[in-house]
Amino acid sequence: MRRPKRSQQPSVTIRDVAQRAGVSPSTVSRVLNDSTPVAADKHAAVLAAVRALGYRPNVLAQELARGRSRAIGVLAPGLSIPFWSQLVRGVEQGLRDSEYYPLFASGEGISEATQALDLLLSHRVDALIVLGGDLADDDLRRLAERMPILAVGRSIAGLEARSMHVENREGAREAVRHLLGLGHMRIAHITGMAWHPDAVARREGYEQGLREAGVAVDARLNVEGSFDERSGLVAIETLIARSLRFSAVFAGNDQMAYGAGLALFRRGLRVPDDVSIVGFDDQPAAAYTWPPLTTVRQPAVKMGDAAVKALLNQLRGAAFQLPSFATELVVRESTGPVAPERR
Amino acid sequence: MRRPKRSQQPSVTIRDVAQRAGVSPSTVSRVLNDSTPVAADKHAAVLAAVRALGYRPNVLAQELARGRSRAIGVLAPGLSIPFWSQLVRGVEQGLRDSEYYPLFASGEGISEATQALDLLLSHRVDALIVLGGDLADDDLRRLAERMPILAVGRSIAGLEARSMHVENREGAREAVRHLLGLGHMRIAHITGMAWHPDAVARREGYEQGLREAGVAVDARLNVEGSFDERSGLVAIETLIARSLRFSAVFAGNDQMAYGAGLALFRRGLRVPDDVSIVGFDDQPAAAYTWPPLTTVRQPAVKMGDAAVKALLNQLRGAAFQLPSFATELVVRESTGPVAPERR
DNA sequence: CTGAAAGCGCTTACAG
DNA sequence: CTGAAAGCGCTTACAG
Numbered sequence: 001m002r003r004p005k006r007s008q009q010p011s012v013t014i015r016d017v018a019q020r021a022g023v024s025p026s027t028v029s030r031v032l033n034d035s036t037p038v039a040a041d042k043h044a045a046v047l048a049a050v051r052a053l054g055y056r057p058n059v060l061a062q063e064l065a066r067g068r069s070r071a072i073g074v075l076a077p078g079l080s081i082p083f084w085s086q087l088v089r090g091v092e093q094g095l096r097d098s099e100y101y102p103l104f105a106s107g108e109g110i111s112e113a114t115q116a117l118d119l120l121l122s123h124r125v126d127a128l129i130v131l132g133g134d135l136a137d138d139d140l141r142r143l144a145e146r147m148p149i150l151a152v153g154r155s156i157a158g159l160e161a162r163s164m165h166v167e168n169r170e171g172a173r174e175a176v177r178h179l180l181g182l183g184h185m186r187i188a189h190i191t192g193m194a195w196h197p198d199a200v201a202r203r204e205g206y207e208q209g210l211r212e213a214g215v216a217v218d219a220r221l222n223v224e225g226s227f228d229e230r231s232g233l234v235a236i237e238t239l240i241a242r243s244l245r246f247s248a249v250f251a252g253n254d255q256m257a258y259g260a261g262l263a264l265f266r267r268g269l270r271v272p273d274d275v276s277i278v279g280f281d282d283q284p285a286a287a288y289t290w291p292p293l294t295t296v297r298q299p300a301v302k303m304g305d306a307a308v309k310a311l312l313n314q315l316r317g318a319a320f321q322l323p324s325f326a327t328e329l330v331v332r333e334s335t336g337p338v339a340p341e342r343r
Numbered sequence: 344m345r346r347p348k349r350s351q352q353p354s355v356t357i358r359d360v361a362q363r364a365g366v367s368p369s370t371v372s373r374v375l376n377d378s379t380p381v382a383a384d385k386h387a388a389v390l391a392a393v394r395a396l397g398y399r400p401n402v403l404a405q406e407l408a409r410g411r412s413r414a415i416g417v418l419a420p421g422l423s424i425p426f427w428s429q430l431v432r433g434v435e436q437g438l439r440d441s442e443y444y445p446l447f448a449s450g451e452g453i454s455e456a457t458q459a460l461d462l463l464l465s466h467r468v469d470a471l472i473v474l475g476g477d478l479a480d481d482d483l484r485r486l487a488e489r490m491p492i493l494a495v496g497r498s499i500a501g502l503e504a505r506s507m508h509v510e511n512r513e514g515a516r517e518a519v520r521h522l523l524g525l526g527h528m529r530i531a532h533i534t535g536m537a538w539h540p541d542a543v544a545r546r547e548g549y550e551q552g553l554r555e556a557g558v559a560v561d562a563r564l565n566v567e568g569s570f571d572e573r574s575g576l577v578a579i580e581t582l583i584a585r586s587l588r589f590s591a592v593f594a595g596n597d598q599m600a601y602g603a604g605l606a607l608f609r610r611g612l613r614v615p616d617d618v619s620i621v622g623f624d625d626q627p628a629a630a631y632t633w634p635p636l637t638t639v640r641q642p643a644v645k646m647g648d649a650a651v652k653a654l655l656n657q658l659r660g661a662a663f664q665l666p667s668f669a670t671e672l673v674v675r676e677s678t679g680p681v682a683p684e685r686r
Numbered sequence: 687c688t689g690a691a692a693g694c695g696c697t698t699a700c701a702g
Numbered sequence: 703c704t705g706a707a708a709g710c711g712c713t714t715a716c717a718g
Contacts (some may be wrong), residue, residue, distance in 0.1 A: 061711035085423040258631040288601040405697035
């Protein structure tokens, strides 16, 4: 058959380069991939031809011939969630100067997520990073048999070592201790979704911190949110509607902390004079709220970087190994001494 | 030669399907692509074989054979900037249910950006979306001869129609009129980078709004920022250090508005009681600042969606056409009547 | 060190 | 409607 109609002008191929350099395509390939020694003069001729023609290897053909794509699939329910947005920066950073590149696919809900996964698999990604999400543990377990995978912001039953977690409990405990140190005794907690492992761990840390200080855990002060601003706002409104007394709020992430702060603002309560707030994540925006937010920092960029590197190491034959990530309490201005009247 | 060693278990190919269905690979291809009528029984047999084997076409091979990648390249200086993050959502949305998929590459600075572009070109993307960035107009103009391209957040000399802009002037004018209506006469403006077309247009709109109301433009009230929070904060500190009087701030984007608000907060000035603030963008977070931010909404998601669709239409042979995007002033609680003592 | 050949997994003009 | 064949642009074992 004849070459199919191409939308773009015919691009330079390895044969054009070979012809111009007076060598075979094999030799061009060898020079470009530095895979086999090539005589100095031919080497130079190839390089010259490449430059003259502006040759750029067709990666699709390379991937097909090599049987490996060198793509790392990144599956996310959406890249615009701040924490993931930072994590993705880390992924890009970790991939820079490696021979791999990221292929992103996102989809919310089981059906879209499955489609997104299909895209990645059709592209024969060499490894997979799963950010949160809606895929079943089962499917993920099966996938893990075919390629290195790693999850962030979710757990995979039976594949615990493949899930990257920050030290959530410790971070939450520290947040609570900070608040207790300021004299707060009635500390509300807005959790993430009850099924979310990070949300659970943070809640446990919160309760542990309270108990360690001999403060009774009041279940009514614990409201479930969904990691977004709106849910933080609703949570506080719920607490207020129930006439529950509290002088501080520990939110399961920064976004809920923003929402919580707004709910307080609407009620005429000031942060931190009336109520203190602590978040979790330390998103870039947290340093610029009015006042800036005290929060538990998660090294999102570093985590993305480490995720990629763990996967690359495995692809190179090394054992899979995931570092653990410490959190750090960043004290800013949204927390202060308990107000006497709210004690 | 023998098949190269593969990292993954050999995957099912079109030949396996053909064999199982008792037809030729050509027929399998035709069924799957719905390109040529196929007898009903064979059709069914193919589908059954596909299902039984869990066959998933190798997209790399498809793209190579077709001579088209069906990938839309998206070049950005980083996906974590809020506005672009939203725009990317729009891009993903616009691509959903099309036969195309997005390929993201990011890099800050000319060298990284060039590398990122190389990645996209090596993958033979069918079209290109350029978000802001550091590439030279020249290179972009050359690219445009080979494939449909479109820029957001930057202009390309000689390719004006290929740049997507919101109605910046009108949006800025509206912001200023809103402030004037509240009695503000001394309105500071924090612009984006002086070379940025959107920044320039917004500043023009600001000045126009002032002049239309017969208010003199005071150049000292205009400070250049760089579209990030920090620069908004610094801008306000600069104004205060110069003892310039102002009762309202119109920031060139939301991020600078957050920074500006923080600077005011640090000085003990309240928003909006002492100083009103208006942003530009209406990022998701803007609705949750304390108080929520009055801002000029840019339909970022819609813009991403439209960008993709304009490109797809061109790929399908239609004329390239870019809609224009209106802004919308979203009045929230960061603006209020001018304080008598700051009039 | 080097070229010719086979192969990667598809698609599609060609010839029934 | 359908198969055999050629081709997409590479890589790499093979045989010098």
